[in-house]
Amino acid sequence: MKLLDICIGKTQELDINGQSVKTAYIKESISGPVRVNALGIEGNEVAVHTDAIYAFTQENYPYWADRLKVDQAQWSSGVFAENLLISGLQERELRVGDIVAIGKNVQLSVSGPRIPCFKLCWRLRQPDTFISEFALSGKSGVYFNVEKTGQIRSGDTVKIIHKAKNSIGIVELAAIAFGKKDIDVQELQRILDLPGLSEISALFLRNKLYAIVDQEQLRRNRWQGWRTMKVVSITNETPSIKSFVLRAADNKPLASYRAGQFLTVNLSPHIHGSLIRIWSLSNYQDDPDHYRLSIKKEPKGLGSGVMHDQIAVGSMLEVQAPLGRFVLDRGSFKPVLLIAGGIGITPLLAMLKAHLVKGKKAPPIYFIHCCQNRLNQPFREELDQLGDDFDIPILHVYDQPSADDVLGRDYQVSGYLSIQHIDSLLDGCHIIHGGKKVYMPLADIDVYMCGPPVFQEKVYDALIVAGASASRVFQESFQVAISDKHADHVGNADVVFSRSGKSVKWMAEDNLSLLELAESVGLSPPNACRMGVCQSCSAIIKEGSIYYDVTLTHPPEGNRALLCSAKPNSNYVVIDL
Numbered sequence: 001m002k003l004l005d006i007c008i009g010k011t012q013e014l015d016i017n018g019q020s021v022k023t024a025y026i027k028e029s030i031s032g033p034v035r036v037n038a039l040g041i042e043g044n045e046v047a048v049h050t051d052a053i054y055a056f057t058q059e060n061y062p063y064w065a066d067r068l069k070v071d072q073a074q075w076s077s078g079v080f081a082e083n084l085l086i087s088g089l090q091e092r093e094l095r096v097g098d099i100v101a102i103g104k105n106v107q108l109s110v111s112g113p114r115i116p117c118f119k120l121c122w123r124l125r126q127p128d129t130f131i132s133e134f135a136l137s138g139k140s141g142v143y144f145n146v147e148k149t150g151q152i153r154s155g156d157t158v159k160i161i162h163k164a165k166n167s168i169g170i171v172e173l174a175a176i177a178f179g180k181k182d183i184d185v186q187e188l189q190r191i192l193d194l195p196g197l198s199e200i201s202a203l204f205l206r207n208k209l210y211a212i213v214d215q216e217q218l219r220r221n222r223w224q225g226w227r228t229m230k231v232v233s234i235t236n237e238t239p240s241i242k243s244f245v246l247r248a249a250d251n252k253p254l255a256s257y258r259a260g261q262f263l264t265v266n267l268s269p270h271i272h273g274s275l276i277r278i279w280s281l282s283n284y285q286d287d288p289d290h291y292r293l294s295i296k297k298e299p300k301g302l303g304s305g306v307m308h309d310q311i312a313v314g315s316m317l318e319v320q321a322p323l324g325r326f327v328l329d330r331g332s333f334k335p336v337l338l339i340a341g342g343i344g345i346t347p348l349l350a351m352l353k354a355h356l357v358k359g360k361k362a363p364p365i366y367f368i369h370c371c372q373n374r375l376n377q378p379f380r381e382e383l384d385q386l387g388d389d390f391d392i393p394i395l396h397v398y399d400q401p402s403a404d405d406v407l408g409r410d411y412q413v414s415g416y417l418s419i420q421h422i423d424s425l426l427d428g429c430h431i432i433h434g435g436k437k438v439y440m441p442l443a444d445i446d447v448y449m450c451g452p453p454v455f456q457e458k459v460y461d462a463l464i465v466a467g468a469s470a471s472r473v474f475q476e477s478f479q480v481a482i483s484d485k486h487a488d489h490v491g492n493a494d495v496v497f498s499r500s501g502k503s504v505k506w507m508a509e510d511n512l513s514l515l516e517l518a519e520s521v522g523l524s525p526p527n528a529c530r531m532g533v534c535q536s537c538s539a540i541i542k543e544g545s546i547y548y549d550v551t552l553t554h555p556p557e558g559n560r561a562l563l564c565s566a567k568p569n570s571n572y573v574v575i576d577l
């Protein structure tokens with residue numbers, strides 16, 4: 001193998017697809033001699049990509065020229081942003097940790113495959129979909145760390161002098177990073193532990209790891225229907241908020257959950273009638289040994305009233321396995337901003353804890369809590385402790401500070417949250433990428449919000465105006481998506497509620513759900529959300545078929561249906577009710 005060319009780049013602002021982008025993508029060819037130091041080739045600058053050296057195989061040039069129908073003569077070396085152009089380099093043989101010698105002194109170790117970005121597409125005039133094709137091609141080049149410094153020049157011999165054991169090939173690594181190869185958590189962890197692994201590969205793999213872990217959270221130890229939990233402790237968080245810690249009455253493992261999810265609680269046994277409520281889980285453990293619900297007593301809240309006034313330590317509660325779509329995306333590499341209004345803090349506190357489980361290399365997280373005052377602020381000590389232990393920027397906003405509350409000590413903002421407060425909290429927000437700071441604007445931050453609807457609306461509008469990405473602002477909402485399945489459904493159906501012996505005609509133009517239909521004949525099936533989320537209205541369909549005009553995140557199994565969201569799909573339906 002031979003070193004054919006050496007290229008270096010200078011950081012500059014370029015207009016890429018109408019956006020000003022700081023980049024060192026454009027390379028100029030130098031033949032050397034040039035010194036290679038621990039950070040890479042002297043004189044070469046980097047903007048975002050932080051691996052020491054990027055090398056490309058000369059034989060890839062004709063391949064890509066042919067594939068992209070470009071006259072190769074139009075391309076000078078460096079067009080792929082490579083620092084080194086080498087002839088005879090076989091990417092499929094390279095594994096993370098292999099050592100390559102160049103010239104007399106320089107030794108480089110393989111750190112990973114090229115993980116391309118939109119700048120490659122811009123340079124080669126290709127659509128963004130080209131990123132994946134390039135990354136998976138086995139002809140995308142290789143990143144190196146510097147093991148031994150020294151001088152190199154064009155014409156130097158290149159030799160592989162050490163093959164790493166128990167490592168992974170860079171082509172296989174690219175396939176894993178881009179989701180084209182399945183992998184389990186143990187293998188991912190093993191690869192992440194490989195010494196010298198490229199930070200950009202590690203970033204992709206770490207996100208993948210948490211995406212898998214979180215998917216598993218949705219399945220592990222789940223149960224169907226109601227399960228008895230014992231209240232083992234109750235804590236007064238504020239004069240109107242209590243936390244209830246629940247453990248399984250049968251002492252068997254609890255279902256895992258994703259931070260942000262809720263529990264559906266059946267309080268019917270505690271009153272004379274039907275009462276089902278949903279409350280967010282306010283704590284997080286990867287392997288939960290308990291659930292914590294934190295509930296505010298609302299002036300006219302029947303469910304919260306029962307929890308506050310009737311439920312004591314030792315009480316039994318019927319609950320369903322955790323559910324919900326408002327969940328933290330731990331597979332994201334972006335910084336996270338959590339904005340809570342009042343008791344809306346509950347799912348966000350769980351998210352904060354779940355994020356911290358990712359460890360020191362996790363992106364930064366910011367927390368804002370807006371509430372009345374210190375007396376009415378739940379979890380303040382818990383938040384302070386987390387803030388101290390993990391160095392988390394936290395902003396407390398009080399709209400009714402009391403005489404005892406001290407500005408600067410108890411809270412930082414008096415009144416209401418504004419975008420200026422958010423901006424100053426996020427000032428300097430960055431991730432560490434390859435040992436360097438990469439500043440992240442609001443558009444590159446994942447925002448999660450939970451609070452009263454008016455609060456969420458105002459904050460959301462302000463965030464969007466300030467440049468937040470609408471697709472990365474997530475809000476708690478018990479709305480379900482309307483199904484886009486268009487099908488011809490029946491115009492009417494005879495519906496029989498078999499246990500009660502009642503029957504009724506369902507007419508499409510009335511647009512009633514089966515739950516509403518049951519209620520129209522005097523039945524009172526259990527229900528809480530009435531939106532296909534909490535599962536409390538699940539019932540067995542004994543004959544006939546149904547359809548949903550919403551998209552359910554957790555469709556019930558077998559022959560069960562969520563009556564609140566179901567309508568007949570056959571002319572005769574029998575429901576076990």
Ligand code: FES
Binds near residue numbers: 526531533562
């Ligand atoms: S009432 Fe919640 S899913 Fe039907």
